[in-house]
Amino acid sequence: MSQPAVLTPAPVAAPAPSGGIRGAIALQGVSRVFGGGIVAVDRIDLDIRPGEFFTLLGPSGCGKTTLLRMIAGFETPDSGRILISGREMQTVPAHKRAVNTVFQSYALFPHLNVADNIGFGLRMRGVAKAERRARTEQIMGLLQIDAFATRNPAQLSGGQRQRVALARALVNEPEVVLLDEPLSALDAKLRAELQVELMRMQKRLGMTFIFVTHDQHEALVMSDRIAVMERGRMLQVGPVLDVYEQPRSVFVAEFLGLSNIWTFTARPGNIAETPIGPVTVTAPLGSATTAMIRPEKIWLHPEAAAPSDRPNLFPGTIREAIYMGASTQYNVELRGGAVILALDTNNQAAERSWRPGEKIVLELKPDNIMLIDP
């Protein structure tokens, strides 16, 4: 049994501009237009650092898959440059790029067994049989699929096939690994397991992973940085924490997690006049017109024991309580009729958590209110 060794001793690069570092991707003004005038990708600039787990997140049709395919070489951009490890690659055909893809449908070769599937890329590059064998065995051990080496892909389960697809890509030690919604065909539990596994694998090997998904939860769990895309444009790029806590557009705020969003007019004293009433905000209002607070940031107090000397206190009634196991989502109707979404951890015994009809007081701490420019 081979030792689970690290294949590529690549350094996890410190945040540095790309160019010349193996595994860095730079997109400069990349566009792709389809027949009929549909702009799939709209002048995208992006820098992906070597060794990071970068996710392209967005709804169907936002262009994330098209972008991935252009990096892989399956499609050519109409304009712009694509640099992989510092070299211009947008005119280089796919089979000459040191980039490997894990497909949504796995695309395992039906006429080859697992070991030969994995070794296919090495074989095409002319790697000698002995070395091919050694590297295949090594990666199979790493992904715990050695038992299936002589099996045909048709005989494997979805999760097993996914691992084979991953092994087939990784064994070539590419500069970048592209993953096109590889977990979407799996059931929830398997998905959760593989999310963590993929993340760990990536950290261990230190290869750049570019992951495409429409599932925001998946993006949150696995990524170092994410880019939220919509209609061919990149709305926000940054570390997961930043994008989640400080969305710069309504779309990003709504796409990534739950949110309460209100337009407001500014009042003196840094107060936002919202449909739920005046709200004190810490950050300067500036030119912002929209305010947002995440449901989990809202504090709930029982009516009887509510504080009275703090800003942004809103009494209301629980309209609906949606139990989610570790937490509960509450739809709270305020006195004026507006409804707020609040999320609370179930850290009390069941009898002590809120029920529909109960009167509570919501507290929106001014620090937690995020402002979004128009």
Add this chain to the structure above:
Amino acid sequence: MSAYLARPVRRALLLTSLPVYVLLYAPLTLIAIFSFAPAPGATQPGWHWYADLLHAPDVLAAFRRSLTLAFGSSILGTILGTLMGFGLSRFRSRARSGFAAALPSLIIYTPIIMPSLVFGISELIFFNLMHKATGLFAAGLLTMGIAHVTFQAPYVALVVFARMSGLDPNLFEASHDLYADGRQSFLHLTIPVIRPAIIGGFLLAFTLSIDDFTISYFTAGPGSTTLPIYIYSAIARKGISPDINALATLMIASVIGIGLLQYAFNRQKERRPMPRTGD
């Protein structure tokens, strides 16, 4: 599901179906029985007519010609058909609709839909006119071969196309992604994956050719008699006769034998799950 049919219904079905099966095999059986008729002047039934067949040079020559024609045309028909099925499956523009996009399909279906008589006569006059104009295309094995290839290729194309349609379209991209260029992809991915369809198509083409009468009849020339044409001419000349019976029985028996063998072979293959290995 047979539970849905009451016993009296099942019995009625059996009673009405059995005559149909009998009807299907009675004529063929009769030929077989009559093929053992006694030799002229004798009274005992026997293998006389079969023995005659072995010494009949015309029959053997016709048989050999059928095989040669079938084999030769099948090779070319399979090549052309495979390329058509592959190309139309892989490279047809999905976006376009209308006449231009449907044209290749129309062309491929024409030989399949066209009645054999019209097919045969078209070839007859075409080769006739070509021969008058150029001196080439004299009626014979060549013209028959050309006609056979023309109806074989579409069937092969359909078989290959069906196989290709069942494939994950990402397979070809995966192959490129893994450093295989166009030529390598074709060699190491396409051909191995559609190989069963190519073989199946070849066998289908071979069968179609061996069995064909009408088209062959109209494109044949003097000296290019195939087995079906030989039998037809013999019938036209002599009517019903025991030597034809013997030949017919042999043909029937071989077809039934091959059919049953193929069935048994398929059943065997289904039972064994074989993990395929590459090289």
Add this chain to the structure above:
Amino acid sequence: MSAIAEHPAAKGSAERTERAARAWRLWITAGPGLFWIILFLILPSLILLGIGFFSIGNYGNPHLPLTLEPFREVAGYSILGWSPGNIEVILRSLVQAISAAGLTILLAYPVVFFIVAQPPALRPLLLLFVILPSWTNQVVRTYAWMELLGPDSALSHLAQAAGFIPAHLGLMPGILAMQIGLTYNYLPYMVVPLYAAAEKLDWSLVEAGRDLYASGARLFWSAVFPQTIPGLLSGIILVAIPAFGDYVVPTLLGGGKSMMIGALIASQFLQTPNWPYGAALTIFMLIFTCGGLIVFRVMSRRLGSSEGSMI
């Protein structure tokens, strides 16, 4: 979607290059085969159809000027004036084709449901036995019926005794023999599509209908038969159209007095040549065939069945 006008490289040039590359690959792979079919079938058949408009030369070969004379011949006019012979041939062919389809339907339904009622393991074998005879050569199959229906055969003696036919003649050659031959030849082509439809039958509908319909016959017509209609239509096409233009059966079993259009056409090219006339007859035959196909497509679309294929 962003407006295309504001886009610098908005011409979509990459898309066009890709499309051109794909078109080139299509022509290089499928091209040879398609070209072969065009050259060796489509062109010849167009020539054949064209000949129908030529005048008849000395040895039956076509030459200018163009004329509609061949079509007058089809309608029955010749040097001797008008005779109904051609109309008879066409009508006879139609009747033979349609009744062959009808007979195969009557024979196929019991067999199909008999097979479907068997355990799944047995069905492929039973179906194979129905199909095997059709794998034998067409000439051999037809010859078999020549044997069975010839003047000296038992069946013919029976018919003679019963007074159906004169004493020294046989059932073959004749109209009945042709009909039997056509039905026999094309029966498997009705069984296969019908079986395909019957195998996919939704028996839950039958079960539900059992409560509504008292008699088995009503149950069959209302719950079972409608589900087999797509297969039935396919079968009708696969039987009637080839039967209409068949050559071997009418020639061997029909004889000179009961010609069908296939034999008539062939004789214009093989015996007394008259190419333009034969071509005009072919055009007519094709009109009937295409007409039948169109009716079929309209009917099957009306009844809601659709077949996936390359087209």
